[in-house]
Amino acid sequence: MFETLTNITNKKTIMKPIIEIPKELLTTRNAKTIKGEKFGWSTYILYMTPAKNNDKGVNLCPFASAGCLKSCLVGSGRGSMSNVEKGRRKRANYFVYALPMFLEQLTAEITLIRMKHKMDKSKFTVRLNGTSDIPYENIIVKDNKNIFELFPDVIFYDYTKNPNRFKKKLPKNYSLVFSRSETNHDKAIELLKQGVNVAMVFDKIPTKYEGFPVINGDESDLRFLDKKGSVIGLKYKSLTGKNVNNKYAFETGFVIRTAA
């Protein structure tokens, strides 16, 4: 199943797999999930290294802008810790090199999570694109069904920069929010007019933007609860780490300035 490489050391042949199988794909211990817990929801998020940051160079964020790439969450908070980044890259490699196994593990994890919450009588939600932009609705997992169809009683949500994902009807149990960047502003307004919710990054979150109501997206990440046709306002979070230039997000127009 795995691609292998051969190291010859002291005349012994060692078969070393290129990819490592992550212990878990879905995690539920970070700032975003804690916010949801305050509202009675457990959130399980799948984080990978974004864009081409995998060993195969497959672009997992084909619509990323220069500004969002720079500002992506991987560069802030827990993401700047190298062991977190290693874990994310492991999942990205698993996805690009061994998709059938990846999907099998994802299915098994969601099955267990669903069982746990059924027993607890508690609510949960799943976000598959924590730091990637993969159209899971187009990936058949088994029995000719995608992951949303396999779990019709599970609530999924995501953000995307891919406008093409709104061209066809999305599964009922999947709430998808379009993410505005400096390169897709007109598209964002067009989708808002069609009733799609759009996330925008501001220096200061307004109550209205271009006539559309703004929901404070920093209060929780439970996007499936939002009223349709709303702007999801997110406050720009300064990046931390070496060689970080926070001015870049403002200079590119990725962050919308509303503060006086």
Ligand code: SF4
């Ligand atoms: S598309 Fe999303 S996940 Fe990908 S780099 Fe941009 S912000 Fe990050």
